[in-house]
Amino acid sequence: MRVPLSPFWGLYARELLRTFRNPFVLILTIVQPFMWLAFFGSSFALLPASALESVTGTTATSYIQFLLPGVLSTSMLTVGMFGSMSTIQDKRFGFMKRILITPTSKGTVFVTKALGSASRGLVQFPIMIAAALLFGVSLRLSPLEWAAWIGGLMLLAIGFCSLFLAITARSTDWQTPGVVSNFITMPLMFSSGALFSSAHFPAWMQAISDYNPITFSALLGRSFVLGTATDWWYLGYLALFAGVMLSIGYFVSSRFLRVE
Protein backbone atom coordinates (compact mmCIF):
# COMPACT_ATOMS: atom_id res chain seq x y z
CA MET A 1 0.00 0.00 0.00
CA ARG A 2 1.29 3.46 -0.87
CA VAL A 3 1.15 6.41 1.50
CA PRO A 4 0.42 9.91 0.13
CA LEU A 5 2.90 12.65 1.11
CA SER A 6 5.31 9.98 2.24
CA PRO A 7 8.24 11.23 0.07
CA PHE A 8 7.64 14.74 1.39
CA TRP A 9 7.91 13.71 5.04
CA GLY A 10 10.86 11.43 4.33
CA LEU A 11 12.90 14.11 2.59
CA TYR A 12 11.87 16.80 5.08
CA ALA A 13 12.96 14.63 8.00
CA ARG A 14 16.20 13.84 6.15
CA GLU A 15 16.98 17.56 5.86
CA LEU A 16 16.52 18.08 9.60
CA LEU A 17 18.28 14.88 10.68
CA ARG A 18 21.30 15.65 8.53
CA THR A 19 21.61 19.06 10.17
CA PHE A 20 21.39 17.80 13.72
CA ARG A 21 23.91 15.05 12.95
CA ASN A 22 26.38 17.50 11.49
CA PRO A 23 27.63 19.65 14.38
CA PHE A 24 29.82 21.72 12.08
CA VAL A 25 26.86 22.99 10.02
CA LEU A 26 24.83 23.50 13.18
CA ILE A 27 27.57 25.57 14.81
CA LEU A 28 28.08 27.62 11.63
CA THR A 29 24.36 28.33 11.42
CA ILE A 30 24.30 29.63 14.98
CA VAL A 31 27.66 31.38 15.25
CA GLN A 32 27.24 33.85 12.41
CA PRO A 33 24.14 35.72 13.71
CA PHE A 34 25.53 35.48 17.24
CA MET A 35 28.68 37.27 16.06
CA TRP A 36 26.59 40.00 14.50
CA LEU A 37 24.70 40.50 17.72
CA ALA A 38 27.80 40.38 19.91
CA PHE A 39 30.19 42.52 17.86
CA PHE A 40 28.03 44.70 15.61
CA GLY A 41 25.36 45.05 18.30
CA SER A 42 27.91 46.16 20.88
CA SER A 43 29.49 48.73 18.57
CA PHE A 44 26.96 51.38 19.66
CA ALA A 45 27.00 50.36 23.32
CA LEU A 46 28.34 53.73 24.53
CA LEU A 47 26.16 55.84 22.26
CA PRO A 48 24.14 58.45 24.20
CA ALA A 49 20.41 57.72 24.32
CA SER A 50 19.54 60.68 22.07
CA ALA A 51 22.04 59.57 19.41
CA LEU A 52 20.75 56.00 19.64
CA GLU A 53 17.22 57.26 19.09
CA SER A 54 18.44 59.16 16.04
CA VAL A 55 20.21 56.07 14.56
CA THR A 56 17.39 53.64 15.21
CA GLY A 57 14.40 55.94 14.91
CA THR A 58 12.85 54.04 17.82
CA THR A 59 12.69 54.05 21.59
CA ALA A 60 15.04 51.06 21.87
CA THR A 61 17.01 51.12 25.12
CA SER A 62 20.05 49.49 23.47
CA TYR A 63 21.26 48.92 19.94
CA ILE A 64 21.19 45.14 20.53
CA GLN A 65 17.47 45.40 21.37
CA PHE A 66 16.96 47.21 18.06
CA LEU A 67 19.25 44.87 16.11
CA LEU A 68 17.94 41.48 17.34
CA PRO A 69 14.91 41.23 14.96
CA GLY A 70 17.03 42.60 12.11
CA VAL A 71 19.86 40.10 12.56
CA LEU A 72 17.39 37.23 12.80
CA SER A 73 15.79 38.44 9.56
CA THR A 74 19.04 38.86 7.60
CA SER A 75 20.29 35.47 8.79
CA MET A 76 17.41 33.90 6.85
CA LEU A 77 19.30 34.91 3.70
CA THR A 78 22.18 32.64 4.72
CA VAL A 79 19.72 29.83 5.28
CA GLY A 80 18.75 30.05 1.60
CA MET A 81 22.40 29.71 0.60
CA PHE A 82 22.84 26.59 2.76
CA GLY A 83 19.66 25.13 1.24
CA SER A 84 20.95 25.44 -2.31
CA MET A 85 24.38 24.13 -1.29
CA SER A 86 22.72 21.04 0.14
CA THR A 87 20.85 20.54 -3.16
CA ILE A 88 24.06 20.82 -5.15
CA GLN A 89 25.68 18.31 -2.81
CA ASP A 90 22.83 15.88 -3.52
CA LYS A 91 23.32 16.34 -7.26
CA ARG A 92 27.07 15.85 -7.14
CA PHE A 93 26.98 12.78 -4.91
CA GLY A 94 24.25 11.15 -7.02
CA PHE A 95 21.61 11.33 -4.30
CA MET A 96 19.31 13.42 -6.46
CA LYS A 97 19.33 10.61 -9.01
CA ARG A 98 18.49 8.10 -6.27
CA ILE A 99 15.52 10.24 -5.24
CA LEU A 100 14.20 10.88 -8.74
CA ILE A 101 14.38 7.23 -9.81
CA THR A 102 11.61 6.70 -7.25
CA PRO A 103 8.05 8.06 -7.74
CA THR A 104 9.10 11.34 -6.13
CA SER A 105 8.64 14.48 -8.22
CA LYS A 106 11.14 17.29 -8.65
CA GLY A 107 8.51 19.60 -7.17
CA THR A 108 8.43 17.54 -3.96
CA VAL A 109 12.22 17.66 -3.75
CA PHE A 110 12.10 21.44 -4.10
CA VAL A 111 9.40 21.96 -1.47
CA THR A 112 11.15 19.72 1.06
CA LYS A 113 14.46 21.49 0.46
CA ALA A 114 12.83 24.91 0.90
CA LEU A 115 10.87 23.95 4.02
CA GLY A 116 13.71 21.86 5.46
CA SER A 117 16.25 24.65 5.07
CA ALA A 118 13.81 27.22 6.46
CA SER A 119 13.11 25.04 9.49
CA ARG A 120 16.83 24.54 9.98
CA GLY A 121 17.26 28.30 9.96
CA LEU A 122 14.85 28.68 12.85
CA VAL A 123 17.28 26.74 15.04
CA GLN A 124 18.97 30.12 15.40
CA PHE A 125 15.92 31.67 17.00
CA PRO A 126 16.10 30.25 20.56
CA ILE A 127 19.90 30.65 20.61
CA MET A 128 19.65 34.30 19.59
CA ILE A 129 16.89 34.98 22.08
CA ALA A 130 19.03 33.45 24.83
CA ALA A 131 22.02 35.54 23.68
CA ALA A 132 19.92 38.72 23.66
CA LEU A 133 18.72 38.01 27.20
CA LEU A 134 22.35 37.58 28.24
CA PHE A 135 23.13 40.99 26.72
CA GLY A 136 20.37 42.44 28.93
CA VAL A 137 17.59 42.77 26.37
CA SER A 138 14.20 42.59 28.01
CA LEU A 139 11.64 40.51 26.06
CA ARG A 140 8.04 40.62 27.21
CA LEU A 141 6.06 39.10 24.35
CA SER A 142 2.65 37.46 24.43
CA PRO A 143 2.39 33.87 23.04
CA LEU A 144 0.66 35.31 19.96
CA GLU A 145 3.54 37.73 19.38
CA TRP A 146 6.13 34.95 19.77
CA ALA A 147 4.19 32.81 17.26
CA ALA A 148 3.80 35.70 14.81
CA TRP A 149 7.50 36.57 15.04
CA ILE A 150 8.58 32.97 14.42
CA GLY A 151 5.96 32.60 11.68
CA GLY A 152 7.21 35.75 9.96
CA LEU A 153 10.80 34.50 10.05
CA MET A 154 9.71 31.12 8.71
CA LEU A 155 7.89 32.80 5.81
CA LEU A 156 10.92 34.95 5.07
CA ALA A 157 13.20 31.88 5.14
CA ILE A 158 10.87 29.93 2.84
CA GLY A 159 10.90 32.84 0.41
CA PHE A 160 14.68 33.16 0.33
CA CYS A 161 15.26 29.39 0.21
CA SER A 162 12.88 29.19 -2.75
CA LEU A 163 14.67 32.08 -4.45
CA PHE A 164 18.10 30.47 -4.02
CA LEU A 165 16.86 27.04 -5.09
CA ALA A 166 15.20 28.49 -8.20
CA ILE A 167 18.35 30.38 -9.21
CA THR A 168 20.60 27.36 -8.67
CA ALA A 169 18.18 24.71 -10.04
CA ARG A 170 20.40 23.93 -13.02
CA SER A 171 23.72 24.36 -11.26
CA THR A 172 26.02 21.64 -10.01
CA ASP A 173 28.82 24.02 -9.09
CA TRP A 174 29.63 24.34 -5.39
CA GLN A 175 30.54 27.99 -5.86
CA THR A 176 27.23 29.12 -7.36
CA PRO A 177 25.30 29.54 -4.08
CA GLY A 178 28.15 31.64 -2.66
CA VAL A 179 28.23 33.87 -5.75
CA VAL A 180 24.45 34.26 -5.70
CA SER A 181 24.59 34.98 -1.98
CA ASN A 182 27.19 37.71 -2.45
CA PHE A 183 25.06 39.23 -5.16
CA ILE A 184 21.82 39.15 -3.17
CA THR A 185 22.79 39.44 0.50
CA MET A 186 24.54 42.80 0.61
CA PRO A 187 21.97 44.87 -1.31
CA LEU A 188 19.04 43.27 0.48
CA MET A 189 20.61 43.55 3.93
CA PHE A 190 21.71 47.17 3.67
CA SER A 191 18.61 48.34 1.85
CA SER A 192 16.37 47.00 4.61
CA GLY A 193 15.50 48.41 7.98
CA ALA A 194 17.25 45.49 9.66
CA LEU A 195 20.43 47.24 10.81
CA PHE A 196 19.46 50.92 10.85
CA SER A 197 16.33 52.97 10.60
CA SER A 198 15.40 53.49 6.96
CA ALA A 199 14.39 57.05 7.84
CA HIS A 200 17.95 58.21 7.00
CA PHE A 201 18.09 56.41 3.63
CA PRO A 202 18.15 58.40 0.37
CA ALA A 203 14.87 58.25 -1.56
CA TRP A 204 15.95 55.50 -4.00
CA MET A 205 17.11 53.27 -1.15
CA GLN A 206 13.98 54.05 0.80
CA ALA A 207 11.96 52.82 -2.19
CA ILE A 208 13.84 49.51 -2.19
CA SER A 209 13.44 49.22 1.57
CA ASP A 210 9.69 49.68 1.27
CA TYR A 211 9.46 46.49 -0.82
CA ASN A 212 12.25 44.55 0.84
CA PRO A 213 10.85 41.51 2.69
CA ILE A 214 13.67 41.75 5.25
CA THR A 215 12.27 45.15 6.23
CA PHE A 216 8.81 43.64 6.86
CA SER A 217 10.24 40.83 8.98
CA ALA A 218 12.53 43.19 10.94
CA LEU A 219 9.76 45.72 11.59
CA LEU A 220 7.34 42.98 12.65
CA GLY A 221 9.82 41.51 15.13
CA ARG A 222 10.89 44.94 16.32
CA SER A 223 7.33 45.96 17.14
CA PHE A 224 7.09 42.90 19.41
CA VAL A 225 10.49 43.44 21.03
CA LEU A 226 9.94 47.18 21.65
CA GLY A 227 6.27 46.75 22.53
CA THR A 228 5.10 49.27 19.92
CA ALA A 229 2.04 49.04 17.68
CA THR A 230 2.19 46.09 15.29
CA ASP A 231 1.29 46.42 11.64
CA TRP A 232 -0.10 42.91 11.03
CA TRP A 233 -0.02 43.52 7.29
CA TYR A 234 3.73 42.82 7.50
CA LEU A 235 2.83 39.18 8.16
CA GLY A 236 0.57 39.26 5.11
CA TYR A 237 3.37 40.71 2.93
CA LEU A 238 5.74 38.01 4.16
CA ALA A 239 3.15 35.32 3.39
CA LEU A 240 2.76 36.78 -0.10
CA PHE A 241 6.54 36.83 -0.57
CA ALA A 242 6.84 33.20 0.56
CA GLY A 243 3.89 32.12 -1.58
CA VAL A 244 5.14 33.83 -4.74
CA MET A 245 8.71 32.58 -4.31
CA LEU A 246 7.51 29.05 -3.48
CA SER A 247 5.36 29.03 -6.63
CA ILE A 248 8.17 30.35 -8.83
CA GLY A 249 10.65 27.90 -7.30
CA TYR A 250 8.22 24.99 -7.72
CA PHE A 251 7.69 25.84 -11.38
CA VAL A 252 11.39 26.37 -12.10
CA SER A 253 12.48 23.24 -10.23
CA SER A 254 9.80 21.05 -11.81
CA ARG A 255 11.04 22.05 -15.24
CA PHE A 256 14.72 22.78 -14.84
CA LEU A 257 16.09 20.99 -11.76
CA ARG A 258 19.15 19.12 -12.93
CA VAL A 259 19.55 15.61 -11.66
CA GLU A 260 23.35 15.52 -11.73
Added chain:
Amino acid sequence: MAEDAIVVDHLSKTYGSGDRAIRALVDVDLSIRSGTVFGLLGPNGAGKTTLIKALTGITEITAGDARVAGYNIRTQPMEAKARIGWVAAEVILDDDFTARENLWLQAKLQSLKGWESRADDLLAYFSLADRADDKVSHFSTGMRKKLEIALALLHQPRVIFMDEPTMGLDVSTRRMLWDIVTQVRKEFDVTVLLTTHYIEEADALCERIAIIDHGRILAEGTPSELKARVSGDIVQLETAEAVDPTLFASIAGVQEARPQGNDWMIRVGSSEAFLPQLFRRIQSDQIRKISVEKPSLETVFLDITGRRIGDDEPIRDVRRFYAQMQRARR
Protein backbone atom coordinates in the same frame (compact mmCIF):
# COMPACT_ATOMS: atom_id res chain seq x y z
CA MET B 1 4.16 -16.28 -21.89
CA ALA B 2 5.32 -13.52 -19.55
CA GLU B 3 5.34 -9.94 -20.83
CA ASP B 4 8.71 -8.48 -21.64
CA ALA B 5 9.98 -6.48 -18.68
CA ILE B 6 11.58 -3.83 -20.89
CA VAL B 7 10.66 -2.95 -24.45
CA VAL B 8 12.67 -0.24 -26.20
CA ASP B 9 11.28 0.97 -29.50
CA HIS B 10 13.47 3.05 -31.85
CA LEU B 11 14.72 5.08 -28.91
CA SER B 12 17.07 7.98 -29.61
CA LYS B 13 18.63 10.51 -27.30
CA THR B 14 20.46 13.60 -28.50
CA TYR B 15 22.15 16.07 -26.18
CA GLY B 16 22.33 19.66 -27.42
CA SER B 17 21.33 20.79 -30.86
CA GLY B 18 22.75 21.98 -34.18
CA ASP B 19 26.46 21.55 -34.72
CA ARG B 20 27.01 20.74 -31.06
CA ALA B 21 24.46 17.93 -30.96
CA ILE B 22 25.71 14.69 -29.48
CA ARG B 23 23.77 11.59 -30.48
CA ALA B 24 24.09 9.48 -27.34
CA LEU B 25 21.56 6.84 -28.44
CA VAL B 26 20.58 6.12 -32.02
CA ASP B 27 17.45 4.16 -32.87
CA VAL B 28 17.83 1.59 -30.10
CA ASP B 29 15.52 -1.42 -30.19
CA LEU B 30 15.50 -3.97 -27.38
CA SER B 31 13.17 -6.48 -25.77
CA ILE B 32 14.18 -7.91 -22.42
CA ARG B 33 12.35 -10.95 -21.15
CA SER B 34 11.00 -10.93 -17.59
CA GLY B 35 13.12 -12.72 -15.02
CA THR B 36 16.39 -12.60 -16.93
CA VAL B 37 19.73 -10.89 -16.44
CA PHE B 38 20.38 -8.81 -19.54
CA GLY B 39 23.73 -7.21 -20.16
CA LEU B 40 24.61 -4.05 -22.03
CA LEU B 41 28.25 -4.40 -22.97
CA GLY B 42 30.22 -1.51 -24.35
CA PRO B 43 33.14 0.81 -23.69
CA ASN B 44 32.89 4.07 -21.77
CA GLY B 45 30.83 6.60 -23.69
CA ALA B 46 29.01 3.89 -25.65
CA GLY B 47 25.60 5.00 -24.40
CA LYS B 48 24.98 2.41 -21.67
CA THR B 49 24.36 4.89 -18.86
CA THR B 50 22.31 7.15 -21.11
CA LEU B 51 20.06 4.20 -21.95
CA ILE B 52 19.59 3.50 -18.23
CA LYS B 53 18.83 7.18 -17.61
CA ALA B 54 16.24 7.11 -20.38
CA LEU B 55 14.64 3.91 -19.07
CA THR B 56 14.48 5.21 -15.49
CA GLY B 57 12.94 8.53 -16.52
CA ILE B 58 15.98 10.55 -15.46
CA THR B 59 16.56 11.95 -18.91
CA GLU B 60 14.00 12.80 -21.56
CA ILE B 61 13.84 10.65 -24.64
CA THR B 62 14.41 12.58 -27.89
CA ALA B 63 12.59 10.09 -30.13
CA GLY B 64 11.09 6.64 -29.90
CA ASP B 65 9.50 5.02 -26.89
CA ALA B 66 10.12 2.60 -24.05
CA ARG B 67 8.01 0.50 -21.71
CA VAL B 68 9.43 -0.55 -18.38
CA ALA B 69 7.60 -3.05 -16.15
CA GLY B 70 4.55 -2.64 -18.36
CA TYR B 71 4.42 1.17 -18.21
CA ASN B 72 5.41 3.76 -20.76
CA ILE B 73 8.32 5.69 -19.28
CA ARG B 74 7.35 8.87 -21.14
CA THR B 75 3.65 8.97 -20.33
CA GLN B 76 3.50 6.93 -17.08
CA PRO B 77 6.86 7.64 -15.44
CA MET B 78 5.62 7.46 -11.84
CA GLU B 79 3.94 4.07 -12.38
CA ALA B 80 7.14 2.74 -13.93
CA LYS B 81 9.35 4.23 -11.20
CA ALA B 82 7.31 2.49 -8.53
CA ARG B 83 8.36 -0.80 -10.10
CA ILE B 84 12.05 -0.27 -10.71
CA GLY B 85 15.13 -0.42 -8.54
CA TRP B 86 18.54 1.09 -9.22
CA VAL B 87 22.07 0.24 -8.24
CA ALA B 88 24.64 2.85 -9.19
CA ALA B 89 28.27 2.46 -10.19
CA GLU B 90 29.32 4.53 -7.21
CA VAL B 91 27.66 3.69 -3.89
CA ILE B 92 25.08 6.36 -3.08
CA LEU B 93 23.91 6.20 0.51
CA ASP B 94 23.29 8.70 3.28
CA ASP B 95 26.49 8.27 5.25
CA ASP B 96 25.12 10.05 8.32
CA PHE B 97 22.29 7.51 8.50
CA THR B 98 22.27 3.94 9.72
CA ALA B 99 21.51 1.04 7.40
CA ARG B 100 17.95 0.87 8.74
CA GLU B 101 17.48 4.63 8.32
CA ASN B 102 18.62 4.39 4.71
CA LEU B 103 15.98 1.71 4.20
CA TRP B 104 13.43 3.89 6.02
CA LEU B 105 14.14 6.79 3.65
CA GLN B 106 13.88 4.53 0.62
CA ALA B 107 10.52 3.28 1.94
CA LYS B 108 9.36 6.88 2.31
CA LEU B 109 10.48 7.75 -1.24
CA GLN B 110 8.60 4.72 -2.53
CA SER B 111 5.56 5.59 -0.32
CA LEU B 112 5.63 2.13 1.26
CA LYS B 113 3.64 1.08 4.27
CA GLY B 114 4.59 -1.89 6.42
CA TRP B 115 8.10 -1.93 5.02
CA GLU B 116 9.81 -2.87 8.29
CA SER B 117 9.49 -6.65 8.01
CA ARG B 118 10.68 -6.56 4.40
CA ALA B 119 13.65 -4.43 5.51
CA ASP B 120 14.48 -6.93 8.28
CA ASP B 121 14.33 -9.78 5.78
CA LEU B 122 16.64 -7.96 3.38
CA LEU B 123 19.09 -7.01 6.12
CA ALA B 124 19.20 -10.67 7.17
CA TYR B 125 19.49 -11.86 3.56
CA PHE B 126 22.49 -9.63 2.96
CA SER B 127 24.07 -10.49 6.36
CA LEU B 128 23.68 -6.91 7.57
CA ALA B 129 21.19 -7.54 10.40
CA ASP B 130 23.77 -7.16 13.17
CA ARG B 131 24.96 -3.84 11.68
CA ALA B 132 21.46 -2.48 10.95
CA ASP B 133 21.78 0.35 13.46
CA ASP B 134 25.35 1.34 12.60
CA LYS B 135 26.07 4.40 10.49
CA VAL B 136 26.87 3.30 6.94
CA SER B 137 29.96 5.51 6.91
CA HIS B 138 31.54 2.72 9.00
CA PHE B 139 30.68 0.03 6.42
CA SER B 140 33.11 -1.66 4.05
CA THR B 141 32.62 -1.21 0.29
CA GLY B 142 31.12 -4.69 0.00
CA MET B 143 28.62 -3.99 2.81
CA ARG B 144 27.67 -0.68 1.23
CA LYS B 145 27.06 -2.39 -2.12
CA LYS B 146 24.90 -5.02 -0.40
CA LEU B 147 22.87 -2.31 1.33
CA GLU B 148 22.43 -0.50 -1.94
CA ILE B 149 21.02 -3.66 -3.52
CA ALA B 150 18.75 -4.09 -0.48
CA LEU B 151 17.43 -0.53 -1.07
CA ALA B 152 16.79 -1.40 -4.71
CA LEU B 153 14.80 -4.50 -3.66
CA LEU B 154 12.81 -2.96 -0.80
CA HIS B 155 9.68 -2.15 -2.78
CA GLN B 156 9.67 -5.49 -4.61
CA PRO B 157 10.49 -4.04 -8.02
CA ARG B 158 9.96 -5.90 -11.27
CA VAL B 159 13.12 -4.51 -12.83
CA ILE B 160 16.48 -3.58 -11.34
CA PHE B 161 18.92 -1.41 -13.26
CA MET B 162 22.54 -1.98 -12.32
CA ASP B 163 24.80 0.61 -13.87
CA GLU B 164 28.37 -0.73 -13.83
CA PRO B 165 27.78 -2.20 -10.35
CA THR B 166 31.27 -3.63 -9.97
CA MET B 167 33.25 -0.68 -11.28
CA GLY B 168 36.22 0.08 -9.04
CA LEU B 169 35.71 -2.98 -6.83
CA ASP B 170 38.49 -5.39 -5.95
CA VAL B 171 38.35 -8.89 -7.42
CA SER B 172 36.88 -10.63 -4.36
CA THR B 173 34.14 -8.01 -3.87
CA ARG B 174 33.35 -8.20 -7.57
CA ARG B 175 32.98 -11.99 -7.34
CA MET B 176 30.77 -11.60 -4.29
CA LEU B 177 28.56 -9.20 -6.20
CA TRP B 178 28.30 -11.57 -9.14
CA ASP B 179 26.98 -14.25 -6.77
CA ILE B 180 24.52 -11.76 -5.29
CA VAL B 181 23.19 -10.70 -8.70
CA THR B 182 22.63 -14.32 -9.69
CA GLN B 183 20.90 -15.14 -6.38
CA VAL B 184 18.79 -11.98 -6.39
CA ARG B 185 17.49 -12.69 -9.87
CA LYS B 186 16.41 -16.19 -8.82
CA GLU B 187 15.06 -15.51 -5.34
CA PHE B 188 13.37 -12.14 -5.88
CA ASP B 189 12.05 -12.87 -9.36
CA VAL B 190 13.28 -9.63 -10.87
CA THR B 191 14.61 -8.69 -14.27
CA VAL B 192 18.10 -7.26 -14.12
CA LEU B 193 19.46 -4.88 -16.74
CA LEU B 194 23.15 -4.63 -16.09
CA THR B 195 25.65 -2.43 -17.87
CA THR B 196 29.29 -3.30 -17.86
CA HIS B 197 32.48 -2.88 -19.77
CA TYR B 198 33.94 -6.02 -18.21
CA ILE B 199 33.68 -8.79 -20.80
CA GLU B 200 34.02 -11.58 -18.25
CA GLU B 201 31.26 -10.05 -16.13
CA ALA B 202 28.81 -10.00 -19.01
CA ASP B 203 29.79 -13.55 -19.93
CA ALA B 204 29.39 -14.84 -16.37
CA LEU B 205 26.15 -13.12 -15.41
CA CYS B 206 23.99 -12.40 -18.41
CA GLU B 207 21.60 -14.67 -20.20
CA ARG B 208 21.47 -12.26 -23.09
CA ILE B 209 23.82 -9.47 -24.06
CA ALA B 210 23.56 -6.45 -26.32
CA ILE B 211 26.78 -4.94 -27.58
CA ILE B 212 26.49 -1.17 -27.71
CA ASP B 213 28.91 1.33 -29.18
CA HIS B 214 28.51 4.97 -30.24
CA GLY B 215 24.87 4.82 -29.10
CA ARG B 216 23.89 1.94 -31.38
CA ILE B 217 23.09 -1.65 -30.55
CA LEU B 218 25.45 -3.56 -32.79
CA ALA B 219 24.59 -7.14 -31.85
CA GLU B 220 22.35 -8.99 -29.44
CA GLY B 221 22.04 -12.58 -28.33
CA THR B 222 23.06 -15.12 -25.74
CA PRO B 223 26.80 -15.24 -25.05
CA SER B 224 26.98 -18.47 -27.08
CA GLU B 225 25.09 -16.96 -30.00
CA LEU B 226 27.37 -13.95 -30.03
CA LYS B 227 30.50 -16.07 -29.86
CA ALA B 228 29.17 -18.22 -32.71
CA ARG B 229 29.16 -15.09 -34.89
CA VAL B 230 32.91 -15.18 -34.87
CA SER B 231 34.02 -18.27 -36.69
CA GLY B 232 37.66 -19.11 -36.26
CA ASP B 233 40.38 -17.20 -34.45
CA ILE B 234 41.44 -13.57 -34.51
CA VAL B 235 45.10 -12.78 -35.02
CA GLN B 236 46.26 -9.30 -34.16
CA LEU B 237 49.45 -8.32 -35.85
CA GLU B 238 51.61 -5.24 -35.48
CA THR B 239 54.40 -4.81 -38.04
CA ALA B 240 57.36 -2.46 -38.26
CA GLU B 241 56.49 -1.43 -41.82
CA ALA B 242 53.39 -1.43 -43.96
CA VAL B 243 52.41 -4.85 -45.32
CA ASP B 244 50.99 -5.49 -48.76
CA PRO B 245 47.32 -6.48 -48.17
CA THR B 246 47.48 -9.13 -50.88
CA LEU B 247 49.94 -11.02 -48.71
CA PHE B 248 47.17 -12.13 -46.36
CA ALA B 249 44.80 -13.00 -49.16
CA SER B 250 47.37 -15.48 -50.47
CA ILE B 251 47.35 -17.44 -47.21
CA ALA B 252 44.85 -20.28 -47.04
CA GLY B 253 42.22 -20.01 -44.32
CA VAL B 254 42.24 -16.20 -44.03
CA GLN B 255 38.63 -15.01 -43.89
CA GLU B 256 39.27 -11.31 -43.46
CA ALA B 257 42.19 -8.96 -42.94
CA ARG B 258 41.41 -5.49 -41.64
CA PRO B 259 44.19 -2.86 -41.54
CA GLN B 260 44.54 -0.31 -38.73
CA GLY B 261 47.69 1.63 -39.60
CA ASN B 262 50.54 -0.86 -39.28
CA ASP B 263 48.25 -3.07 -37.19
CA TRP B 264 46.17 -5.81 -38.73
CA MET B 265 43.18 -7.72 -37.44
CA ILE B 266 43.12 -11.00 -39.34
CA ARG B 267 40.27 -13.46 -38.99
CA VAL B 268 41.40 -16.98 -39.78
CA GLY B 269 39.83 -20.44 -39.74
CA SER B 270 42.58 -21.82 -37.56
CA SER B 271 45.47 -19.88 -36.08
CA GLU B 272 47.48 -23.10 -35.82
CA ALA B 273 47.38 -23.44 -39.61
CA PHE B 274 47.76 -19.72 -40.31
CA LEU B 275 50.76 -18.78 -38.20
CA PRO B 276 53.39 -21.06 -39.83
CA GLN B 277 52.35 -19.72 -43.25
CA LEU B 278 52.54 -16.14 -42.00
CA PHE B 279 56.04 -16.60 -40.63
CA ARG B 280 57.16 -17.98 -43.97
CA ARG B 281 55.98 -14.79 -45.72
CA ILE B 282 57.03 -12.11 -43.23
CA GLN B 283 60.49 -11.73 -41.75
CA SER B 284 60.33 -12.24 -38.01
CA ASP B 285 62.08 -8.89 -37.34
CA GLN B 286 59.19 -7.20 -39.17
CA ILE B 287 56.78 -8.44 -36.53
CA ARG B 288 56.56 -6.16 -33.53
CA LYS B 289 53.71 -7.91 -31.82
CA ILE B 290 51.39 -10.78 -32.52
CA SER B 291 48.54 -12.25 -30.51
CA VAL B 292 45.90 -14.90 -31.08
CA GLU B 293 42.45 -14.91 -29.60
CA LYS B 294 39.99 -17.78 -29.54
CA PRO B 295 36.26 -16.90 -29.87
CA SER B 296 35.11 -14.90 -26.85
CA LEU B 297 32.99 -11.84 -26.22
CA GLU B 298 36.19 -9.85 -26.54
CA THR B 299 36.70 -11.15 -30.09
CA VAL B 300 33.03 -10.58 -30.83
CA PHE B 301 33.42 -6.95 -29.82
CA LEU B 302 36.66 -6.70 -31.79
CA ASP B 303 35.00 -8.31 -34.78
CA ILE B 304 32.03 -5.96 -34.71
CA THR B 305 33.74 -2.69 -33.88
CA GLY B 306 37.29 -3.28 -35.08
CA ARG B 307 38.69 -2.32 -31.68
CA ARG B 308 38.97 -3.66 -28.19
CA ILE B 309 36.48 -2.74 -25.52
CA GLY B 310 39.19 -1.18 -23.36
CA ASP B 311 40.79 0.86 -26.15
CA ASP B 312 38.99 4.04 -25.12
CA GLU B 313 39.34 3.45 -21.41
CA PRO B 314 41.15 6.10 -19.39
CA ILE B 315 44.74 5.05 -18.80
CA ARG B 316 45.29 4.18 -15.18
CA ASP B 317 48.37 2.05 -15.67
CA VAL B 318 51.46 4.27 -15.93
CA ARG B 319 53.50 1.60 -17.75
CA ARG B 320 50.71 1.16 -20.28
CA PHE B 321 50.56 4.93 -20.70
CA TYR B 322 54.28 5.21 -21.49
CA ALA B 323 54.07 2.20 -23.84
CA GLN B 324 51.28 3.92 -25.74
CA MET B 325 53.20 7.19 -25.81
CA GLN B 326 56.25 5.43 -27.25
CA ARG B 327 54.11 3.74 -29.87
CA ALA B 328 52.55 7.06 -30.77
CA ARG B 329 56.00 8.68 -31.19
CA ARG B 330 57.14 5.83 -33.44
